[in-house]
Amino acid sequence: MGNILEVKNVSKYFGDFTAVKDVDFVVEEGGFFSILGSSGCGKTTLLRMIAGFQHESEGDILIRGKSMKGIPPEKRPVNIVFQTLALFPMMNVYENVAFGLQRKKMSKPEIEALVNEMLSRVGLNGFETKNVTELSGGQRQRVAIARSLVMKPEILLLDEPLGALDRKLREHMKVELKLLQKEIGTTFIYITHDQSEALVMSDKIAVMHQGVFEQIATPRDLYRNPKTAFVAGFVGDSNRFEITQSNAEQLITEGGWKINKAHEGAKLLFIRPEALILNPSKGGENIETFSVTIKTILFDGSNTKLSTTVDDSSSGEELLISLPQNAEFENLKEGDSILVGIHKDDLKSY
Amino acid sequence: MSMERKGFNVTFYLLIIPVLLWLFILIVLPHIDLFVSSFQVEADDGKKVFSFDNYLAFFKQQIYWLTFVKTAAYAIGVTILAFVITFPIAFYLTKVTSKKNASFLILLLLIPLWVGELVTVYGWMVLLGDHGIINHLLMSVGIIDKPMNMLYTNFSMIIGLLYMSMLFMVVPVMSTLESLDDSLIEAASDLGASKFTIFRRIIIPYAMPGIVSGAIIVFMLVIGDYLAPNILGGKSSLWFTEQIYNQFLQTFNWNQGAAFGFLLLMLSSGIIWVALKLSGQKLDKVGS
Amino acid sequence: MIMKKVLLGAIALALTSSVMAQETLKIITWKGYAPKALVKEFEKETGIKVKVTYSNNEEMVAKLRATRGAGFDLAQPSQDRITAVQKKYKIYQPIDYGKVKTDQLITSMLDAVKKNTGVDGKGYGVPHVYGTTGMIVNKKNAPDAKDWSDLWNPKYKGKISYRLKRPLLIATAFGMGEDPFALYGDKAAYQKLIDKVEKKLIETKPLVKNYWTSGDTQVEIIKSGDADVISGWDAKGWSVHKTNPDIDFIAPKSGALGWIDTFAIPAKAKNIEGAYKWINFMMRPKNGAAITNASNYGTASKGAPEFLDAAIKADFERSFTKEDIDNIKWHPPVPDGFEAIEAKALDRIKSAK
Ligand SMILES: Nc1ncnc2c1ncn2[C@@H]1O[C@H](COP(=O)(O)OP(=O)(O)OP(=O)(O)O)[C@@H](O)[C@H]1O
Ligand SMILES: [Mg+2]
Numbered sequence: 005m006g007n008i009l010e011v012k013n014v015s016k017y018f019g020d021f022t023a024v025k026d027v028d029f030v031v032e033e034g035g036f037f038s039i040l041g042s043s044g045c046g047k048t049t050l051l052r053m054i055a056g057f058q059h060e061s062e063g064d065i066l067i068r069g070k071s072m073k074g075i076p077p078e079k080r081p082v083n084i085v086f087q088t089l090a091l092f093p094m095m096n097v098y099e100n101v102a103f104g105l106q107r108k109k110m111s112k113p114e115i116e117a118l119v120n121e122m123l124s125r126v127g128l129n130g131f132e133t134k135n136v137t138e139l140s141g142g143q144r145q146r147v148a149i150a151r152s153l154v155m156k157p158e159i160l161l162l163d164e165p166l167g168a169l170d171r172k173l174r175e176h177m178k179v180e181l182k183l184l185q186k187e188i189g190t191t192f193i194y195i196t197h198d199q200s201e202a203l204v205m206s207d208k209i210a211v212m213h214q215g216v217f218e219q220i221a222t223p224r225d226l227y228r229n230p231k232t233a234f235v236a237g238f239v240g241d242s243n244r245f246e247i248t249q250s251n252a253e254q255l256i257t258e259g260g261w262k263i264n265k266a267h268e269g270a271k272l273l274f275i276r277p278e279a280l281i282l283n284p285s286k287g288g289e290n291i292e293t294f295s296v297t298i299k300t301i302l303f304d305g306s307n308t309k310l311s312t313t314v315d316d317s318s319s320g321e322e323l324l325i326s327l328p329q330n331a332e333f334e335n336l337k338e339g340d341s342i343l344v345g346i347h348k349d350d351l352k353s354y
Numbered sequence: 355m356s357m358e359r360k361g362f363n364v365t366f367y368l369l370i371i372p373v374l375l376w377l378f379i380l381i382v383l384p385h386i387d388l389f390v391s392s393f394q395v396e397a398d399d400g401k402k403v404f405s406f407d408n409y410l411a412f413f414k415q416q417i418y419w420l421t422f423v424k425t426a427a428y429a430i431g432v433t434i435l436a437f438v439i440t441f442p443i444a445f446y447l448t449k450v451t452s453k454k455n456a457s458f459l460i461l462l463l464l465i466p467l468w469v470g471e472l473v474t475v476y477g478w479m480v481l482l483g484d485h486g487i488i489n490h491l492l493m494s495v496g497i498i499d500k501p502m503n504m505l506y507t508n509f510s511m512i513i514g515l516l517y518m519s520m521l522f523m524v525v526p527v528m529s530t531l532e533s534l535d536d537s538l539i540e541a542a543s544d545l546g547a548s549k550f551t552i553f554r555r556i557i558i559p560y561a562m563p564g565i566v567s568g569a570i571i572v573f574m575l576v577i578g579d580y581l582a583p584n585i586l587g588g589k590s591s592l593w594f595t596e597q598i599y600n601q602f603l604q605t606f607n608w609n610q611g612a613a614f615g616f617l618l619l620m621l622s623s624g625i626i627w628v629a630l631k632l633s634g635q636k637l638d639k640v641g642s
Numbered sequence: 643m644i645m646k647k648v649l650l651g652a653i654a655l656a657l658t659s660s661v662m663a664q665e666t667l668k669i670i671t672w673k674g675y676a677p678k679a680l681v682k683e684f685e686k687e688t689g690i691k692v693k694v695t696y697s698n699n700e701e702m703v704a705k706l707r708a709t710r711g712a713g714f715d716l717a718q719p720s721q722d723r724i725t726a727v728q729k730k731y732k733i734y735q736p737i738d739y740g741k742v743k744t745d746q747l748i749t750s751m752l753d754a755v756k757k758n759t760g761v762d763g764k765g766y767g768v769p770h771v772y773g774t775t776g777m778i779v780n781k782k783n784a785p786d787a788k789d790w791s792d793l794w795n796p797k798y799k800g801k802i803s804y805r806l807k808r809p810l811l812i813a814t815a816f817g818m819g820e821d822p823f824a825l826y827g828d829k830a831a832y833q834k835l836i837d838k839v840e841k842k843l844i845e846t847k848p849l850v851k852n853y854w855t856s857g858d859t860q861v862e863i864i865k866s867g868d869a870d871v872i873s874g875w876d877a878k879g880w881s882v883h884k885t886n887p888d889i890d891f892i893a894p895k896s897g898a899l900g901w902i903d904t905f906a907i908p909a910k911a912k913n914i915e916g917a918y919k920w921i922n923f924m925m926r927p928k929n930g931a932a933i934t935n936a937s938n939y940g941t942a943s944k945g946a947p948e949f950l951d952a953a954i955k956a957d958f959e960r961s962f963t964k965e966d967i968d969n970i971k972w973h974p975p976v977p978d979g980f981e982a983i984e985a986k987a988l989d990r991i992k993s994a995k
Contacts, residue, residue: 055544057540057544076543077540077544078544078545078546078547083544083545084541084544086540086541087537090535090537090538090540092556093538093560094556094559103542103545103547103555104545104546104547107545107546107547107548107551108546151541151545152545155545417990417993420993421993476858479859479866483866483868484866484867485866485868505852505868506851506852506868584855585855585859589806589850589852590847590993590994591992592989592992596992597989600985600988600989601985602704603701603704604700604807604808604981604984604985605981605985606703606707606730606981607982608707
């Protein structure tokens, strides 16, 4: 499959301020592409440039190989689901969804068929004559998506569409959206600041930070092999250590903990809690072992963690370790000293 | 359940009675006397007797009802004009220009309110007269060689009426537009709507409550105005208010004047009611 | 420090209570009839505080009628507007001419006003100021405009203006060679005359530029050049003449309309003594002249001419020959019901095309 969207070295300046800097990526046809970044990093600005509401200061945006320069929003083969949803309050559900089709000068029966099909697809049949102000958050969400999808866009842009929902509903909609995208096969570009949304739904994720794309990768790749310190810190939980010295064999942390990893000039080390192995069986060649003392057990079901201090660290640097909930570790308690191992590849230094 | 209802009712009445009393004293009471006198005529011996004659006179004598019809037609026209002229202004002030510019321009719009109607009416006289500033300018530039007859015409009257009432359309429309989320406009254009469609399908319906309350105020102000028609309006601009004024102050026929006053109130309320029905608006939504 | 505060408080209290206790005189009158300087002088002389409300004939009657003659201590209606109103609404009280220094007044004028404001043998007015309604003409553009009939002379098409009120109906009648005042005793005949006048004014309406509505609009329309031949008040015409010598007041050949504004005391006046004091104060020759010098209106004060400015005399002499003066038509009291006849005619003229 080809690339439906190419964003070529796009930058956007607001006066002196750089909102988007030299962003370059492609999106495959039918893909679910997420842009993940914290608030204010330039996600919406980038999306608005693709939709045509803002003009790139530099670079070019191509859809199916055609430059979008000078093409107004209403003429672009993309549709957008706004951060605020932007449902038309003066219209009911049916009218909202039909609005775009009416602009295409379709016949009434045609419109009716398409709208009804779309409404049943998002599970809203029977709601046609309801006013959009009378709907629940999740229902409004679906109307907004239906309104855009019924236009059969080449690309659907979604700007944090789940942002306004409560956590439960968000979890639910996450899965639903992903399934919907699979089913209809439209290319989605999805903006979020919630890494779990991005990881669950996407084929590809771009991590954005202060206007710059730090890394573009599959969710697994992103999680396993963060390319920059920012990505390592931003995606998933990590233990973070400042490296003060490094030589040909070792990294030495602030607290004097020596780790056998060769990376001269490294400044930071990240270790994921779940990458740590309790009581590793001896002999693994690429396994680094060290002992820690348990400070406290943070019980949280499947997400339970041990808060420990590294014994070798003179300042007692903290290390969080995931604790599998099985009988093996049931009698661990505070104050116990325990041996911990980690695969060398899981020591991420930058 | 019934107990609860009762309790609710008592507090409800406790709260509402002072309000009603207040409204009664301030608004109803002063008009009772007038209302009663509108149903009285003076008999030959000078005694007051009950009669519908004052109201019947309105319908029987062409000059009275025709004047009202004319006044109402002009008021409707001015209201529509006020909307057509001020809606783009309100839109510009709320959605296009910066906040700072907007507040300055709003101050400009307030000027007619500050200086008062009489002064603005005289201002228009100076501008529009045969030897006024506009004619002078146009003639010195050479666009015209004889003064245009603008003052003392329907044109100058409408200008004067518009000028004093415009603000009352701008403000409610602006306050509704202010709450219009820009992304609604963007969403519509994203869905392929032209600028015109966005105006017709999104912006105007959204601003409708403001437009309706603005229109009611402007209509009432214009139909009840006295100065602009009287001074700027020219020799045939008999306004219904002038007939009320004449009944009170020239003929000393207060009974007839009072009847005309109530007719003005009832008929103009009736026109508003019909207009609301026709446009499918509800009064309780207006102004919220 | 505390002493000082107590002292200040005491003074303040004394002041406010003295203000509250102070005698006041409430006058409802025309603009220019109670100038600030004279009010100050009167207050100083008598210790009476004067409160002035500006108005006109119609509003004066309406206000007094609404309160049945209360709220004011002194009013200044025109002499022809008193009897009918008094008979019907009883808003004034008879004048005690013994309390008026009649030797300050022009005798003939006092006698006329006494008669014209009489109800049941009692007089209700004291003359104060008089003037005439005639025409104000731009002599450069309309040198031949001489009479009321020029208000419908096609020669001045589009340059004519007048106030569409009852004096204009009267003036039109005179201009058509009739004598409306002679018909005041015969309602039916008067109705006929007014019908005739109405027809004339509707027929000739296309000649009219606009109807002026107040002293200010009257001045504005002739001064701006929008009109050349208008009905107008002598004092206004003379004041425009000062800035534009082409414009002047003229006494129409068929007779200028004379009016006299009076002092009248409302039925429920509180400060009757103060009202008489004010009347006698205002009619002193010097004070009478002061009003005339400031406003150009004539005064009923007998000794005033001695204090008049030369320019004022010149104005009068320019506009009025001896004949014109003799020909002034003084408004007699308006009979009851006549105003309704006139109002209907006025409405129809105004709404005509
Ligand atoms: N029209 C504008 N003029 C000036 N600065 C702007 C404009 N639009 C956005 N910015 C700035 O650009 C930066 C990026 O904004 P943007 O809306 O793209 O952020 P975002 O990543 O969508 O954030 P959020 O997750 O909070 O929605 C912000 O610092 C914002 O203040
Ligand atoms: Mg955003």
